[in-house]
Amino acid sequence: MWSDYRLHLRQHVETRDDGQDRLIVNADGSAIRCHAIQPDQDALLAALADGGGTRDGLIAQIVAGNRDADEARLLRLLERLAARGFLTFTLTAGAASLACLEPAAPGFELLPPEDSSAAFRLSRFAWLRRAGDSALLECSLGHASLSLFDSRMTAWIGMLALPQTIDSLSAATPGMTQQTAASFIWLLRHVRAVFPCDADGSIAEDSNPALQLQDFHDRLFHTRSRTHDTPVFGARPRFFDTPPRSPVIKPAGVGQRIVLGPVQPRHADFFEVLESRRSVRENGEQALEIDQLSAFLWHVARIQSHIPATPGRPQEYERTLRPCAGGGGMHELELYLIVHRCQGLTPAMYRYAPLDHELEFVSSPTQSQVTLLGHARIASGRQDTPDILIVLASRFNRMAWKYQGMAYAATLKHVGVMYQQMYLVATALGLAPCALGAGSPDTFARATGLDAFEESSVGEFMLSGQPRKLS
Template sequence: MSALVYPEQTRFALREGVTCVTVPTGAVLLNPPHNEKLTGLGAAQVQALKSLNQGPATLSEMTVEDGVGELLDRLTDGGWLAVTVRDGGRDLYTIRPFAQAPARPAHVRTWSATLSKFAVVHRDSEGFVLEHPLAWCDLRIHDPRLLALLDGTGAADIDLPYSIKNQLTEDLLWCGFFVADPEDEDREFRTRSWSAPDLWFHRRSTLGPRTITWEHFGPTKWAKGTFPQPPARKTAYPGAPIALPVPDLTALRAQDPTLTAVLEDRYSCRAFDDNAPITAAELAELLYRAARTREVKPVGDDEELLSRPYPSGGGVYELEVYPIVRHADGVPAGMYHYDSFEHALRPVADLDSPAVQRLLKSTSATLADGALPQVVLVLAARSGRVMWTYEQVSYASMLKHVGVLMQTIYLAGTAMELGVCAQGFSDTAAFVTAAGVDELEECNVGSVIVGRPAPRG
């Protein structure tokens, strides 16, 4: 689509982050790591670039003479310009590039185009925005009437010129939000294997074309000075705690198998010996070795960081452990919260409560013959601990922390000759009910089954 045939009211603007430095016969577009030199420009073209430096402008406001339209074509097709299509004095949509644009596709039958399965429409503080994890731009929808055009069924009912509707479809194809053939994305394994949430999560939590700086990404501490940091220690459950014995770490240093031995001997245990269940002392040792709070580190007057045996980004340590004890020697059955500061179990819910039973039964698919676990350690994240510090990567960081905690439990359990089996799923709704928490403040992110392993044949 040429800038010369966009609607007359269309506004062009340098995309966010771009700086244009002009000289009498040329210019340089700066948007690290991408830069572009423009040479041999005429006076009207240089003046057009100066106008763009001042803010959005229509082609007629810059002049249609002396190659200005061709320059705008080049900059638009290169992804250097944000393009706001307007009609009747009203903004309809804006193409907002954040990377270099691909070549425009050859002409296709736009009536057969359909929305990509990876495209996401959501509302933010500016209104509706259409995004795609593999796209080079976002599409800001200013006029909600356009939303009906995205599924291709409401085009005839929208009071807009046909040329506008057709142009939007062509732009959606160019931007990557539409696919020419609805079956294209299911023909290849590389696209069929990804779900929209997985691909979107991957792209949103990593550096790449959309995010090339640390602004609003990573450990920005964006909430500091606006919201208090969620406390390092979770408010205690009201029941009387069960104090746990503290293992002798000095003796364990001398007696433990080597790191190589536990790495090589580690396996996922799916059969347990209920005739000789895990003991209170063993559960206490496993929790102490893997998940206790070793140190609280105040940072100024408004931050607390922690130290535990496993690593955690920024020292925030958002993970909490909830042992559900079905069958253990010396620990009454029930759901507990592990108080990692006092090394104690605090009662949370009865074993026979429906939500706890759901959490237990969700493990049966993991164990041999659909058995129930002796103990399952439900892992939860007090998400605000991470989200107070990190932008965009918060949930990805939580999942990484779950992984390192699971491995720490595996290795400590192997050293203790216990059986361990991590789960890749859990019942998040059951956890919220059983623990009595707000899912936006504390959510289930994993679980680990532990107990006495059955003899291996």
């Protein structure tokens, strides 16, 4: 099967010499140690890093140029590299490249050749997207990706939505042989994008209890927002020499500002507050008061200190400290308040300005605001409309500037942190808090007029006046 592919060292795989042995190091830090490396092995590594080649072609090239070359030793090294996911496999037809498998060590495993009579079907966890000038196939069940350079390969992906055999694929595509189809299926199997199917078209994942209830997007989000084999994951140091695209403090809008009153020191037993926290889905007899709202926002989201950037030190970027934790001090979350009833505050939408502890007017009541309040009421199963709906919105580029592969996951963690802060502060103040699990970013965009690609809702929290005594 290997003879069908052109082999090449993966990008970001490099060789190092520690004075005794040769180390072949992957981007994730995993390595293969070659003891007493021989000249023919050295030549093979150089050829793989340069233009690569087929297995047989590389062996022949090294043997022809080194009379002491050991073919068996070279094959063992190739097998070690392939088994550890250090090689790419490019399927060719003549001089044309059709597809290239890029393993993701350390979870990558080599599979045996496929049964030529078996039928295969696409996983529901696979997806196809554009990456540069080619299509890229990935699957959240696997540890590899497949670049597609030929439209006939993407057509085969579409066909595999239904069960297909190697014969049916090649017969449906002029110019594609059964051997090419078998080699392509072998690549797809390493992506975990296709699986053998039975007579009714079912594949292994369909009967796997651990996967039956998981949705495509949940599995995708989980696997791609945790540490995985990519050259850059986490902080993006390459961007640190440019300021964040979104400043740490959102610039003031044109709306009138309402100064919130000073907050008096309060004392409550922390563990008593923890134990008494509850989601309250009904309004109190009295509407929320503006002084209570002021205290709530003060203890949840105000800016306690502003730390400007240090010139010449890229990692000492502008950031703030607030009562809630925020990854890297980025604090990308903004609070928008849709006020239904609040003593001392006109019903409208406002944005909380955390540096000045003020409310900035956004707009008078609109149908979009009414819809958001209605969504909150329905989502929580309550009968009445909350006094205030607080919408947490993310300025996405703040997190994306610093973090790669995990920016949105971190934002959702921040939402959870802020939910808990809101719960505890509301409980200490004797108010009625309730977090929501879903909201409508499209309706929020209409309510605010914001560009949803730049800033959009990521959480919702209801707040009302002092609740009736809980039984």
